[in-house]
Amino acid sequence: MNKVQSNKAWFLVLPMLLLVAFSAIIPLMTVVNYSVQDVFDPNTRFFTGTEWFVAMLNDPALQGALLRQFAFSFTILAIQIPLGIGIALLMPKQGWRASLVLILVTLPLLIPWNVVGSIWQIFTRGDIGLMGWGLRELGYGYNITRNPLDAWATIILMDVWHWTPLIALLCYSGLRSIPEAYYQAARIDRASRWAVFRYIQLPKLTNVLVIGVLLRFMHSFMIYAEPFVLTGGGPGSSTTFLSQSLAIMAIAQFDVGPSAAFSLIYFLIILLVCWVFYTAIMNLQKDKS
Amino acid sequence: MNSSTDTLTSSDRQAERRTDPEAAEAVVPTRVERRTRGGSRGRSRLLLGLYLLFILLPIYWLLNMSFQTNTEILGTLSFWPQELTFENYANIFTDPTWYMGYVNSIGYVLMNMLISILVALPAAYAFSRYRFIGDKHLFFWLLTNLMAPPAVFLLPYFQLYYSVGLFDTHVAVALAHCLFNIPLAVWILEGFMSSVPKEVDETAYIDGYSFPAFFVKIFVPMIRSGIGVTLFFLFMFSWVELLLARTLTATNAQPIASIMTRTSTASGIDWGTLAAAGVLTIIPGIVVVYFVRNHIAKGFALGRT
Structure with missing residues (x-):
C-alpha cells in the first residue's frame, strides 16, 4: 500500500509512545545507570565504567547459562518447526471438527506459564505422575531431580507441548490462504503429495514461518517460569537458563551493578538475533509488493 | 463481534462448498487413487489424534488429581478419582x-x-x-x-x-x-x-x-x-x-x-x-x-x- 507522507501522524502515535516510554525507557535507563556504578547504599556509589561488563562476560556460570540457553532455543526450534508444519497439514479445514481441534490445540497456550510448570511437575513425578510412574513401570529409572539428561528431556518435552501449537496455528492460517484452484491444477498435473507440499504449500508458509521462528526464539530465550517450577534449575545448574540466573542475581542476591550489566548483554543478544529476523520479514514483504 | 463471527463462518462455508475438492474435481480418480487417499486420510486422523492425546494427557492428569483427596493422590495411583471429592474446589471458593x-x-x-x-x-x-x-x-x-x-x-x-x-x-x-x-x-x-x-x-x-x-x-x-x-x-x-x-x-x-x-x-x-x-x-x-x-x-x- 502506498502511504501518504504526513508528520501529523505523530499525534496518533504519541499516546502510545508516552505509555511505552514510561514502562520501557525509564527502567532501561535505570539499568544502564546501574551497570556502570558500584552501589553500596543509596548515598555511596562509585563509577566503575565497563568493569561489570568485563566481569560478567568472563563469569563461567553465566557463560554456561548462555550456552545452555542457545542449546535449548535451537533444540526446541528444530523440533517445533517441523512438528508444527506437520500438525497444520493434518488439521481439518472445515466443520465442527475444525473448531474443536483448533480450540484443543490452542489450549496449552492459554495456561499461565507457572501452571504449565505445575502441570508437568505433577505429570512427571515418579510417585504421583502418570508419565513418571509409567516410565518407571517400563523399567527406566526416570528421575528429573537426579539425572540432568532426564531433566533436559522433560523440559524440552514440556516446551514442545506448550509452544508447538503456536507454530501449528500460524501454519494453519498460512495454509488456509491458499486458493483451492492451486490444488486443482496440481491434481490435473498428477503432482505427488510431496510436490504439492514443496511447490505450493511451503512457499506460502515462509512468511508465517519467519514470524513463528521470531516469536519462538524470543520467548524461548526468555523462558523463566516453566523450568523454575519444574526443576528449579537443577539438578545442579544443568537447567538454569539466562532469565533465572538474572532473577537470582537481581532479586535474591541484590547485586545491582553486575545484574544490570548482565541484563544489557542479555537484551543485546536478543535484539541482535531478532533484528536479523525482522529484516528478513521486511524484505519478504518488499518482495511480495 | 459474535454476529460477525457467525456471518463470516457461513460465508466461509459457502465458499468452501463451492470449491469442494471432490465436487470440482476435473479428473475422475481411479480406484487405486481413491483407496490410497482414503488410507492417507485415516492415517492423518490417527496422527492428529495422537497429537491431541499428547496435549490432553497432562491436562487430564491435572483434572483427575483435582478431584482426589491428598491421601488418595499420595497413596495410590488411580486413573480416575476413586472417591470423588470437591473439597479442593470448595477450599478455593470459600x-x-x-x-x-x-x-x-x-x-x-x-x-x-x-x-x-x-x-x-x-x-x-x-x-x-x-x-x-x-x-x-x-x-x-x-x-x-x-x-x-x-x-x-x-x-x-x-x-x-x-x-x-x-x-x-x-x-x-x-x-x-x-x-x-x-x-x-x-x-x-x-x-x-x-x-x-x-x-x-x-x-x-x-x-x-x-x-x-x-x-x-x-x-x-x-x-x-x-x-x-x-x-x-x-x-x-x-x-x-x-x-x-x-x-x-x-x-x-x-x-x-x-x-x-x-x-x-x-x-x-x-x-x-x-x-x-x-x-x-x-x-x-x-x-x-x-x-x-x-x-x-x-x-x-x-x-x-
Missing part, C-alpha cells in the same frame, strides 16, 4: 485469600486490555496509513520491547512503581504488561488495518466525515474481527505472565499464579488444591478462545496472510 487471586488477575488483565487497545488503535492506524519521520525506527523500537526479557526489567520496575506509589496495585501490573502488550497490539492491528483498502478512508473524507467520526463509526467496525483477535492476544499474554505480576504485588493485588506457590508448605505440597487451582486458571482461556475461534488462526499470523 477462602478469600484464594479466590481474590482470580479477581486480582482478571482485574489487571482487563485494565491492561483496555489501556493497550485504546492507545494501540490510533498508533496502528498511523503506521498502516502514513509515512512520517522516523516511522520505521519507531516500529522496530516498539518490537524491541516485545523482545525485552521481563527479568531485565524486574529491579527497575520494582523501584519505579515503588517510588511513584503504585506498588501492589492493579494499575502497576496493568501498566507493566503494556511493555509487551502494546507493541503486540500495534503489530497485529497494523496487519489487519493494512488489508482494508485505502479507498474506504478517501471515500469517507469526501463524504464529509471528520477523522474521529470516520475512525469510530466506519473504520473500527470494519476491523472488528481484528480487534477481537487482538483483545484475545492481550488477554492471553497478560494472563499467562507471572514474573512481573509477582514482583510488583504483595498482598492487595496478588495474582492467582503467585498465590498458588503457597500450596507448598513445610509439611509437603497440597497437591489437590494445587491441581484444582491450576484447573481454574485454564477455564478463562477456554471461554475467551471460544469467542474468537474462527479468526484466531489469522490472528496468530498477525493478520498477515
Whole structure:
C-alpha cells in the first residue's frame, strides 16, 4: 500500500509512545545507570565504567547459562518447526471438527506459564505422575531431580507441548490462504503429495514461518517460569537458563551493578538475533509488493 | 463481534462448498487413487489424534488429581478419582485469600486490555496509513520491547512503581504488561488495518466525515474481527505472565499464579488444591478462545496472510 507522507501522524502515535516510554525507557535507563556504578547504599556509589561488563562476560556460570540457553532455543526450534508444519497439514479445514481441534490445540497456550510448570511437575513425578510412574513401570529409572539428561528431556518435552501449537496455528492460517484452484491444477498435473507440499504449500508458509521462528526464539530465550517450577534449575545448574540466573542475581542476591550489566548483554543478544529476523520479514514483504 | 463471527463462518462455508475438492474435481480418480487417499486420510486422523492425546494427557492428569483427596493422590495411583471429592474446589471458593487471586488477575488483565487497545488503535492506524519521520525506527523500537526479557526489567520496575506509589496495585501490573502488550497490539492491528483498502478512508473524507467520526463509526467496525483477535492476544499474554505480576504485588493485588506457590508448605505440597487451582486458571482461556475461534488462526499470523 502506498502511504501518504504526513508528520501529523505523530499525534496518533504519541499516546502510545508516552505509555511505552514510561514502562520501557525509564527502567532501561535505570539499568544502564546501574551497570556502570558500584552501589553500596543509596548515598555511596562509585563509577566503575565497563568493569561489570568485563566481569560478567568472563563469569563461567553465566557463560554456561548462555550456552545452555542457545542449546535449548535451537533444540526446541528444530523440533517445533517441523512438528508444527506437520500438525497444520493434518488439521481439518472445515466443520465442527475444525473448531474443536483448533480450540484443543490452542489450549496449552492459554495456561499461565507457572501452571504449565505445575502441570508437568505433577505429570512427571515418579510417585504421583502418570508419565513418571509409567516410565518407571517400563523399567527406566526416570528421575528429573537426579539425572540432568532426564531433566533436559522433560523440559524440552514440556516446551514442545506448550509452544508447538503456536507454530501449528500460524501454519494453519498460512495454509488456509491458499486458493483451492492451486490444488486443482496440481491434481490435473498428477503432482505427488510431496510436490504439492514443496511447490505450493511451503512457499506460502515462509512468511508465517519467519514470524513463528521470531516469536519462538524470543520467548524461548526468555523462558523463566516453566523450568523454575519444574526443576528449579537443577539438578545442579544443568537447567538454569539466562532469565533465572538474572532473577537470582537481581532479586535474591541484590547485586545491582553486575545484574544490570548482565541484563544489557542479555537484551543485546536478543535484539541482535531478532533484528536479523525482522529484516528478513521486511524484505519478504518488499518482495511480495 | 459474535454476529460477525457467525456471518463470516457461513460465508466461509459457502465458499468452501463451492470449491469442494471432490465436487470440482476435473479428473475422475481411479480406484487405486481413491483407496490410497482414503488410507492417507485415516492415517492423518490417527496422527492428529495422537497429537491431541499428547496435549490432553497432562491436562487430564491435572483434572483427575483435582478431584482426589491428598491421601488418595499420595497413596495410590488411580486413573480416575476413586472417591470423588470437591473439597479442593470448595477450599478455593470459600477462602478469600484464594479466590481474590482470580479477581486480582482478571482485574489487571482487563485494565491492561483496555489501556493497550485504546492507545494501540490510533498508533496502528498511523503506521498502516502514513509515512512520517522516523516511522520505521519507531516500529522496530516498539518490537524491541516485545523482545525485552521481563527479568531485565524486574529491579527497575520494582523501584519505579515503588517510588511513584503504585506498588501492589492493579494499575502497576496493568501498566507493566503494556511493555509487551502494546507493541503486540500495534503489530497485529497494523496487519489487519493494512488489508482494508485505502479507498474506504478517501471515500469517507469526501463524504464529509471528520477523522474521529470516520475512525469510530466506519473504520473500527470494519476491523472488528481484528480487534477481537487482538483483545484475545492481550488477554492471553497478560494472563499467562507471572514474573512481573509477582514482583510488583504483595498482598492487595496478588495474582492467582503467585498465590498458588503457597500450596507448598513445610509439611509437603497440597497437591489437590494445587491441581484444582491450576484447573481454574485454564477455564478463562477456554471461554475467551471460544469467542474468537474462527479468526484466531489469522490472528496468530498477525493478520498477515
